[in-house]
Amino acid sequence: MTLDLPVIFMALMGLAVLLYVVLDGYDLGVGMLLPAANEREQNVMVSSIGPFWDANETWLVLGVGLLLVAFPAANAIVLGALYLPVVAMLIGLMLRGVAFEFRVKAQGWHRELWNWLFWFGSFLATLSQGLMLGYYITGFASGFGYFLFALVVGASLCGGYVLLGATWLIIRTEGELQRKAVSWARWGLLWIALGVALVSIATPLVSETVRLKWFDFPRTLWLMILPLASAAAWLWVWTLTGRMKRGQAAPEWGPFAGTVAIYVLSFLGLAYSLFPYLVIDRITIWQAAAHPAALKVMLIGTLIVLPFIVAYTVLSYWIFRGKAPENLYD
Amino acid sequence: MEAAEALQLARAQFGLNIAFHILFPSITIALAWYLVYFRVQYARTGRPEWLHTYKLWTKIFALTFAMGVVTGITMSFQFGTNWPGFMSKVGNIAGPLLAYEVLTAFFLEATFLGVMLFGMNRVPNWAHIGSAVLVAAGTSLSAFWILALNSWMQTPAGHIVADGQIIAGDWMEVIFNPSFPYRFTHMMLASALTATFLISGLSAWRLLKAPGDGGATRTLRSAVLIGAVLAPLQAFVGDLHGLNTLEHQPAKLAAMEAIWQTEKGVPLLLFAIPNQEARRNDYAISIPKGASLILKHDADAEVTGLDKFGPDIPPVAPVFFAFRAMVGVGLCMLALAWFGVWATRGNTAAPRWLLWAYAGFTFSGWVAVICGWLVTEIGRQPWLVSGILRTSDAAGPASGAQLGASLTGYILTYSLMLIAYMVVLTHLAGKGESRDDPRANLVGLAKK
Numbered sequence: 001m002t003l004d005l006p007v008i009f010m011a012l013m014g015l016a017v018l019l020y021v022v023l024d025g026y027d028l029g030v031g032m033l034l035p036a037a038n039e040r041e042q043n044v045m046v047s048s049i050g051p052f053w054d055a056n057e058t059w060l061v062l063g064v065g066l067l068l069v070a071f072p073a074a075n076a077i078v079l080g081a082l083y084l085p086v087v088a089m090l091i092g093l094m095l096r097g098v099a100f101e102f103r104v105k106a107q108g109w110h111r112e113l114w115n116w117l118f119w120f121g122s123f124l125a126t127l128s129q130g131l132m133l134g135y136y137i138t139g140f141a142s143g144f145g146y147f148l149f150a151l152v153v154g155a156s157l158c159g160g161y162v163l164l165g166a167t168w169l170i171i172r173t174e175g176e177l178q179r180k181a182v183s184w185a186r187w188g189l190l191w192i193a194l195g196v197a198l199v200s201i202a203t204p205l206v207s208e209t210v211r212l213k214w215f216d217f218p219r220t221l222w223l224m225i226l227p228l229a230s231a232a233a234w235l236w237v238w239t240l241t242g243r244m245k246r247g248q249a250a251p252e253w254g255p256f257a258g259t260v261a262i263y264v265l266s267f268l269g270l271a272y273s274l275f276p277y278l279v280i281d282r283i284t285i286w287q288a289a290a291h292p293a294a295l296k297v298m299l300i301g302t303l304i305v306l307p308f309i310v311a312y313t314v315l316s317y318w319i320f321r322g323k324a325p326e327n328l329y330d
Numbered sequence: 331m332e333a334a335e336a337l338q339l340a341r342a343q344f345g346l347n348i349a350f351h352i353l354f355p356s357i358t359i360a361l362a363w364y365l366v367y368f369r370v371q372y373a374r375t376g377r378p379e380w381l382h383t384y385k386l387w388t389k390i391f392a393l394t395f396a397m398g399v400v401t402g403i404t405m406s407f408q409f410g411t412n413w414p415g416f417m418s419k420v421g422n423i424a425g426p427l428l429a430y431e432v433l434t435a436f437f438l439e440a441t442f443l444g445v446m447l448f449g450m451n452r453v454p455n456w457a458h459i460g461s462a463v464l465v466a467a468g469t470s471l472s473a474f475w476i477l478a479l480n481s482w483m484q485t486p487a488g489h490i491v492a493d494g495q496i497i498a499g500d501w502m503e504v505i506f507n508p509s510f511p512y513r514f515t516h517m518m519l520a521s522a523l524t525a526t527f528l529i530s531g532l533s534a535w536r537l538l539k540a541p542g543d544g545g546a547t548r549t550l551r552s553a554v555l556i557g558a559v560l561a562p563l564q565a566f567v568g569d570l571h572g573l574n575t576l577e578h579q580p581a582k583l584a585a586m587e588a589i590w591q592t593e594k595g596v597p598l599l600l601f602a603i604p605n606q607e608a609r610r611n612d613y614a615i616s617i618p619k620g621a622s623l624i625l626k627h628d629a630d631a632e633v634t635g636l637d638k639f640g641p642d643i644p645p646v647a648p649v650f651f652a653f654r655a656m657v658g659v660g661l662c663m664l665a666l667a668w669f670g671v672w673a674t675r676g677n678t679a680a681p682r683w684l685l686w687a688y689a690g691f692t693f694s695g696w697v698a699v700i701c702g703w704l705v706t707e708i709g710r711q712p713w714l715v716s717g718i719l720r721t722s723d724a725a726g727p728a729s730g731a732q733l734g735a736s737l738t739g740y741i742l743t744y745s746l747m748l749i750a751y752m753v754v755l756t757h758l759a760g761k762g763e764s765r766d767d768p769r770a771n772l773v774g775l776a777k778k
Contacts, residue, residue, distance in 0.1 A: 058432070061403055065428055068425065069421060070425070075414070076414035078410075083736070093403060098400060101389075291497050293492070293497045298425065312441050320444070320452070
C-alpha cells in the first residue's frame, strides 16, 4: 500500500495550525483583555496563562515548520505574499512574550509600560493573523476592497480570540473577574459570528472552485451540517453565558468547549473549501510537496514523538488545573 | 543593482536576527544544567541559600529563555521569507533536521519549563527535579539538531541527487558530517563559558552591592573554578576545530589568517589590514613562519592561500578581525579565570577590584560567541551551502522597501528588548534581600 504523504502532511499541518489557533488564541485573548481589568485581576489573568503560553506558541513553529519543510514551494509563495503582516505578527509576539517576564520584574512606570506592551503585542499579533487569514482566503488578491475585507477579518479574529480568552478565564478565575469574563465572552461571541459569516460568504464569491464544491446538490445538504452545528454551538455558548450572567448554574467549562467547537467546525469548513489547494486555485499540495524520502523521515519522527508531546501537554494542564493564583512565582 | 541591494538587506536582516537570537540560547543551553545542579543541591542539603540561588537563576533563565523563544519564532519564518531558494534547493535535508528540532526539543523545553518555573509546590520533589532535567536535555538536544544542520551547510556529506533533487543518502553521514563533532563541542563549551561568566559576573555585582552575601559568595566561587577549567579546554577544542576547518574549508581558514598566496613557511599575522581589491595585506606585522607552524606543526609547510579559489572567496577583513577578536576575548577570559582562582585561593574572599573585573566580564561570552559566529558564517561565503548553493541564489522576492521597513521594525524591537534585558538582569542580581549575612541585611534595610 502506498501512502499519500502530502495528504498526511496537510492533515498534520492543519492539526498544528488548529491547535495553535485555539491554544495561543486563548492566551492572546487574555492579553487583549488586560486593560479591562484592575491590577490584581491582571495578575490573576497573566498567571492563568503563564505556564502554558510558551508551549502554545510552539504549535505555530510546528505549523510554519511543516509548511516550510513539507511544502517548500507553497511556503515561498504564502510567506512572500504575507511578508509585512508576518513581520508585524512576529514583532507583536516578541513584545508579548518578553512582557510576561518583564512585567513581573519591573516596578512603577516600567511595569505600566510592559503591561501596555503586553496588550499591544497581543493585539498586534492577533490583528496580523487575521489580516493574513483575510489575504490568504482571497488568494492574495490586491486592491482596497480586499484590504478592507482583510481588516474586518482581522478585527473579527481579535473578537474571536477575546472570546477564547474570556471563556478560558471563566474556567480559571472566580468572583468579580469571572463575572467580567462572562460579559467579555458575550462581546466576543458577536464578533466571531460576524467573522465566520463574512468568511463563509466571501470564499464562494471569490472562488468558483469553492462555489462549485459547496453548491452541488445533494452534497450541499450534507455540508449544511457544518454551519448548522456551528450555529448550535454558538447558541449554546450564548445561552450558557446568559445563565451565568443571571447567576444561574451552568458548567464553567461549557463556554470554552462550545467556542472550541465553533473553531473546529469553521476550520473544517475552510479546509473543505481549500483542499487540495495550498494557495487557492494556484498550487496544490502535491505540486508543493517535498521529496517523498524527506517526508517519510519526518513522518516516522512525528508518529513516534507526537504521542509524547500530547501526553506531557495534557500532564502540564493537569498539574496547573483549578483556579489561577494571583502570583505564580510564589 | 536593486537586486544586489535587496540581497544585502536580506542578509543584514537575517544576520541581525540570528545574531540577536544566539545571544540567548548561548546562555540557556548551559544555564539549564546549572539550574539542575542548584536544584539537586537544595534537595540534597535543604539549605535555604541553594533555594535562593535556584530561584534567582530560574528567574534569569525564564527571561533569557523567553527572549530565545520569541526571536527563534522569527527565524522559523525568515527561512521562508528571506531565503526561499534555501528550502527549494536543500529543503529535503534541512527540513527534517529542523522538524526534528521542533518535535524532540521545543515542545519538551516549553512544556516542562512551565512545571519547572511554577510547579515547585504542585508536583513531588522528584518530578520537579525531573522537569529541570528535561528542560536542560531539551535545550541541549535543540543545539544538537541546529548544529548538525549548520555543520552540514559548512561541510556537506551524506547527500545524493535523486529525481533532480538533493536528498539524504545516509542520515548518519548527514548529521555526523566532518565538522559537526568539533562545531558542536565548541558551541557547547562556548555556552558553558558564556553562562559561567554571566554567573560569576552577576554574583560579583551582587557582592559589590551586598558584601558577604552567602549565596553569591558560593556561586561566585564555583563559577570561578569552572571557568578556569573550561577556558583552556575551549582553547584546545577551538584549535582542533581550526585544524578541521583547514582540512575541509581551506578558503575560510585562509581568510581567517589573511593568507592571499599559497606558499611555504607562511608567517602568522599579528596585525594587518586585508586589502580585498589588491588581494594583499597592508601594514602587516607578522611572526615569520608562524602560521605554518601553528597550522601544520612544521615551520616550512605549505599552506593553501586564497589564490587557489578564484573569485569564490569570502570578504577577508571581517573574518580576519572577528577571528582575532574572538581569540583575544577568549584569552582575556582565560587569564581572568586563572587569576581569579589564584587570588581567591585558600577560601579568601575576592578583593573588590577582582569583583569589578568579573562584573566587567559578565557578557564577555556574548562577544566571543558573536565573533566566532561571524568567522564561521562570513567565512563560508559566497556559499550558503558549501559547493552546493550560493547565498545570492537563495534570496527571496521581498523588495528593498519591504526589507527596509521590516529591518527598522526589528532593530527598534530588539534594542528595546536588549536594554530591558540587561537592566533587569543587573537589577535582579543587585537587589533582593541577602539570606545569611546580618550586616548585608542591615545595608538592605537602610536603603529602603
